[in-house]
Amino acid sequence: MTTSDIVQKLWNLCDVLKDDGINYSDYVTELVLLLFIKMEHESTQSGLLQKHRLPDYGRWKELTSRSGLNLLTHYKSTLLQLSQSEDPLIAAIYADAQTSLKEPRHLEQLIKSLDAIDWFSAEQDGLGDLYEGLLEKNSTESKSGAGQYFTPRPLIDAIVEVIQPKAGETIQDPAAGTGGFLIAADRYIKQQTDELYDLDAKAQAFQRNRAFLGMELVTSTRRLALMNCLLHGMEGDDEGVVHLGNTLGSAGSALPKCDVSLSNPPFGTARGGGGPTRDDLTFATGNKQLAFLQHIVRHLKDGGRAAAVLPDNVLFEAGVGADVRRDLMDKCRLHTILRLPTGIFYAQGVKTNVLFFQKISQAATGSTDAVWVYDMRANAPKFGKRTPLLHKHFDEFKAAYGDDSNGRSLRVDQGEQGRWRCFSREWIAKEKGDSLDIAWLKDDSAEDAADLPEPAVLAREIVDELNGALGELESILGELGDE
Incomplete structure (x- = not known):
C-alpha cells in the first residue's frame, strides 16, 4: 500500500x-x-x-x-x-x-x-x-475553500529550490496556512545535510527548535500546521513552529527578523474593520497583500531573501500600490518575477505571481537596477484536475533562474518570442509608471471567450479594485483632516 x-x-x-x-x-x-x-x-x-x-x-x-x-x-x-x-x-x-x-x-x-x-x-x-497528502486531497476535492490555504506542492518546491535555504538560517512564513513552505524548506535542508547528520548536536537542535517560524490567524488551520510540522520532525519553541496571531496586527510586528521569508499571503481586501492594525508599516492600506509585502520587507534581515506569491493587483494597483512597489525596489533588489498560470489555486481565474527579492537595507534607495520576468502564463496549459500542475512544469523556469539564490547567475534574455526577459528599472519607471504587470507574449488562448475567467471572478477583481480606490480616498480624506 x-x-x-x-x-x-x-x-x-x-x-x-x-x-x-x-x-x-x-x-x-x-x-x-x-x-x-x-x-x-x-x-x-x-x-x-x-x-x-x-x-x-x-x-x-x-x-x-x-x-x-x-x-x-x-x-x-x-x-x-x-x-x-x-x-x-x-x-x-x-x-x-x-x-x-x-x-x-x-x-x-x-x-x-x-x-x-x-x-x-x-x-x-x-x-x-x-x-x-490528506491536506492536499481536501484542497483539491472539496468545495469548502480549503484550497485557499494550500499552495500546490510543485510550486512550493520550485520556489524553495531556487531560494536555497541553508542550515543555520532563520526561515519564516507570515501566512503559514498548513505549513507547506516551512516543511518544504526543512525537507530541502535535510536533503543537503544527510537528514541533519552532517551537523553537530547544537546545529541539529537549532534546526528542530529555532530555524522555522510561522504565523497563522485561524485556530483550526494552525492545528493542521502544528501537526504537519511535528510529523516532519519540526518541533519549534513552546508554542510550536506556527504561532497563532494576526501578522497584520501587533503579533506580526513582534515577529523577529529572518534570513529567508517564504509565503503565499491570503487574497482579498479586508472589510468590516478587518484591515491591518499595525502602525509600523510605511504605507497605510486596506489591501492585505500590500500590507503583507511591507511586513516581509520590514522583517527581512539585511541581505535576507524572500519569495512571495501575490495576485496581479499588487503589480499594477495605483496610489499606495505604486508607493509600496517603489519602496520595495528601493529597499530591496527585486530581481525576478514569475508570472504563474491561472487555475492552480482554489479560485479559478485568479492571476498570481511570485516576487523574488533580496533586502539591501531599510534605509536603502535605488537597490533594484533590473527585473527579470518569466512568463509561465501565456499559452500555458489549462491546469486543473484533468491537467495537474507537476514539478516538471517548473524545469525551464529553474534553469533560467540559475544557480545563485539571489538571481545573480548569468542570465540570457530570450527576446520578444521567449518567456524570459529583462527590464531595466529606468524602463519600468518611464514606460510602465512603476507598474510591474509586464507582459509581452501574445496569449492565443485569451482570444477564446470560453477561456475567460468566470463572471464571479471578474466581479471579484472589480470589487477589489474599487475597494482599493476607496481606501485611497479615505487616506486622502484623513490627510485633509476629515474623520
Missing part, C-alpha cells in the same frame, strides 16, 4: 460521517484530532518517539478499549482536557477542539478503520507526507 493508497483510504472514511452531517472540510478537522492520538501511539510503538507526549487518559488504547456512549463521552472529555494541557504544544493542537460526531457508532467505526491501516507500509514517505 502506497502513501496515496492510504490517503485515499482515509479520505473514503468521510463517507462514514455523512449521516452525522459532517462535510469534507469538517471531516479533515475531525480526523486530525484522532490522527494525532493514533500517530503518537504508532510512533512510540515503533521507537520513533522515546517518550509519549500524551497523558494516560488521552492515549489510543483508552479509545480502543471503549465502545458506545461510554466511548463518545470519554472522547469529548479527552478533547477538553487536552485543550487545557500544561504542555503548551498539546494545548495548542487541541485548542477549542470539539467533536461534531453525534453517533457513538460513527466514532467507533472511525477508530476501527484507523486501527486497520498499516501505517508504516509506506515508511519511505513517512507519516508527515501521508498527512500532507
Whole structure:
C-alpha cells in the first residue's frame, strides 16, 4: 500500500460521517484530532518517539478499549482536557477542539478503520507526507475553500529550490496556512545535510527548535500546521513552529527578523474593520497583500531573501500600490518575477505571481537596477484536475533562474518570442509608471471567450479594485483632516 493508497483510504472514511452531517472540510478537522492520538501511539510503538507526549487518559488504547456512549463521552472529555494541557504544544493542537460526531457508532467505526491501516507500509514517505497528502486531497476535492490555504506542492518546491535555504538560517512564513513552505524548506535542508547528520548536536537542535517560524490567524488551520510540522520532525519553541496571531496586527510586528521569508499571503481586501492594525508599516492600506509585502520587507534581515506569491493587483494597483512597489525596489533588489498560470489555486481565474527579492537595507534607495520576468502564463496549459500542475512544469523556469539564490547567475534574455526577459528599472519607471504587470507574449488562448475567467471572478477583481480606490480616498480624506 502506497502513501496515496492510504490517503485515499482515509479520505473514503468521510463517507462514514455523512449521516452525522459532517462535510469534507469538517471531516479533515475531525480526523486530525484522532490522527494525532493514533500517530503518537504508532510512533512510540515503533521507537520513533522515546517518550509519549500524551497523558494516560488521552492515549489510543483508552479509545480502543471503549465502545458506545461510554466511548463518545470519554472522547469529548479527552478533547477538553487536552485543550487545557500544561504542555503548551498539546494545548495548542487541541485548542477549542470539539467533536461534531453525534453517533457513538460513527466514532467507533472511525477508530476501527484507523486501527486497520498499516501505517508504516509506506515508511519511505513517512507519516508527515501521508498527512500532507490528506491536506492536499481536501484542497483539491472539496468545495469548502480549503484550497485557499494550500499552495500546490510543485510550486512550493520550485520556489524553495531556487531560494536555497541553508542550515543555520532563520526561515519564516507570515501566512503559514498548513505549513507547506516551512516543511518544504526543512525537507530541502535535510536533503543537503544527510537528514541533519552532517551537523553537530547544537546545529541539529537549532534546526528542530529555532530555524522555522510561522504565523497563522485561524485556530483550526494552525492545528493542521502544528501537526504537519511535528510529523516532519519540526518541533519549534513552546508554542510550536506556527504561532497563532494576526501578522497584520501587533503579533506580526513582534515577529523577529529572518534570513529567508517564504509565503503565499491570503487574497482579498479586508472589510468590516478587518484591515491591518499595525502602525509600523510605511504605507497605510486596506489591501492585505500590500500590507503583507511591507511586513516581509520590514522583517527581512539585511541581505535576507524572500519569495512571495501575490495576485496581479499588487503589480499594477495605483496610489499606495505604486508607493509600496517603489519602496520595495528601493529597499530591496527585486530581481525576478514569475508570472504563474491561472487555475492552480482554489479560485479559478485568479492571476498570481511570485516576487523574488533580496533586502539591501531599510534605509536603502535605488537597490533594484533590473527585473527579470518569466512568463509561465501565456499559452500555458489549462491546469486543473484533468491537467495537474507537476514539478516538471517548473524545469525551464529553474534553469533560467540559475544557480545563485539571489538571481545573480548569468542570465540570457530570450527576446520578444521567449518567456524570459529583462527590464531595466529606468524602463519600468518611464514606460510602465512603476507598474510591474509586464507582459509581452501574445496569449492565443485569451482570444477564446470560453477561456475567460468566470463572471464571479471578474466581479471579484472589480470589487477589489474599487475597494482599493476607496481606501485611497479615505487616506486622502484623513490627510485633509476629515474623520
